[in-house]
Amino acid sequence: MSSKRMIKVWDPFIRLFHWSLVAAFAICWVTEDELIDLHVFAGYLVAALLMARAVWGVIGTPYARFSDFVSTPRKVLSYLKDLLKFKAKRFIGHNPAGGAMIVSLMICLMLAVISGLLLYGAEGFGPLVDLSLLELTRSSELFEEIHESFANLTLLLVLLHLAGVLFGSVIHRENLLMAMITGKKRR
Ligand code: HEM
Numbered sequence: 001m002s003s004k005r006m007i008k009v010w011d012p013f014i015r016l017f018h019w020s021l022v023a024a025f026a027i028c029w030v031t032e033d034e035l036i037d038l039h040v041f042a043g044y045l046v047a048a049l050l051m052a053r054a055v056w057g058v059i060g061t062p063y064a065r066f067s068d069f070v071s072t073p074r075k076v077l078s079y080l081k082d083l084l085k086f087k088a089k090r091f092i093g094h095n096p097a098g099g100a101m102i103v104s105l106m107i108c109l110m111l112a113v114i115s116g117l118l119l120y121g122a123e124g125f126g127p128l129v130d131l132s133l134l135e136l137t138r139s140s141e142l143f144e145e146i147h148e149s150f151a152n153l154t155l156l157l158v159l160l161h162l163a164g165v166l167f168g169s170v171i172h173r174e175n176l177l178m179a180m181i182t183g184k185k186r187r
Contacts, residue, residue: 009092010183011061013052018180021049025109025158028151040120047113050106063092069099076100083167090172092185098164105157112150119143 010018027042057066071079079096082088088095094102121128122140137143169176179185 005187006184007092007187008183009063009185010180011064012183013056013060014064015180015183017049017053017056021046021109024049025154029155032151040116040126043113043116046109050110050113053106063094066103069094069096070103071096071099073100083171086171088171095168098168101157101161101164105154105161108150108154108157112147112154115143115147115150119147 024042024045028039028046031039031042056064062068076096076099079088083097091098117126117128118131118134119140120126121131122134122137122143128134165176174186
């Protein structure tokens with residue numbers, strides 16, 4: 001397609017953020033039982049990426065801003081209804097359902113990081129090791145359950161995210177995966 005018909009949507013920061021997050025999340029999954037140092041490092045990377053993305057959501061390029069893609073639940077529902085009827089409007093940035101998914105993913109990932117830090121602290125390591133909450137519970141099992149639940153919930157959201165990307169690509173006949181690599185979409 002000629003470059004005149006293409007528009008820059010995802011800036012380099014968004015693309016670096018996205019693919020680094022995919023890598024960090026994958027490392028967290030494969031290292032959960034052994035390689036705990038690498039698991040913790042990848043968890044810190046997830047936290048740093050999320051914090052940087054939160055700042056970029058306020059000061060970043062137009063399509064990266066939360067104000068561009070965070071919609072009311074009513075708009076998300078109405079978009080989903082249109083989607084089921086194959087009548088959904090095309091968005092250059094994230095569509096309302098995609099926006100809701102991104103916020104859910106970011107919150108769930110952050111809760112997985114926080115519960116991971118609490119678990120690590122209960123086991124006698126990390127920055128939260130002296131937290132009085134850990135003294136009170138004296139058990140790492142509770143934090144293990146919570147951490148695993150958030151990790152599993154994140155995986156479920158990722159699967160829904162991938163289904164959404166595939167569905168959006170099919171109904172609008174555009175390669176959204178490629179757009180997250182090149183940063184460009186058709187006008
Ligand atoms: C190989 C697997 C993946 C593919 C192909 C993929 C693809 C995409 C695409 C195409 C978008 C843009 C959606 C749109 O056009 O509105 C996107 C956004 C996003 N994806 Fe993924 N994704 C993958 C895995 C993941 C994983 C594992 C996570 C989190 C753990 C994730 C989190 C996000 C987030 C947070 C955004 C929003 C980007 C931003 O605005 O900063 N993705 N993804």
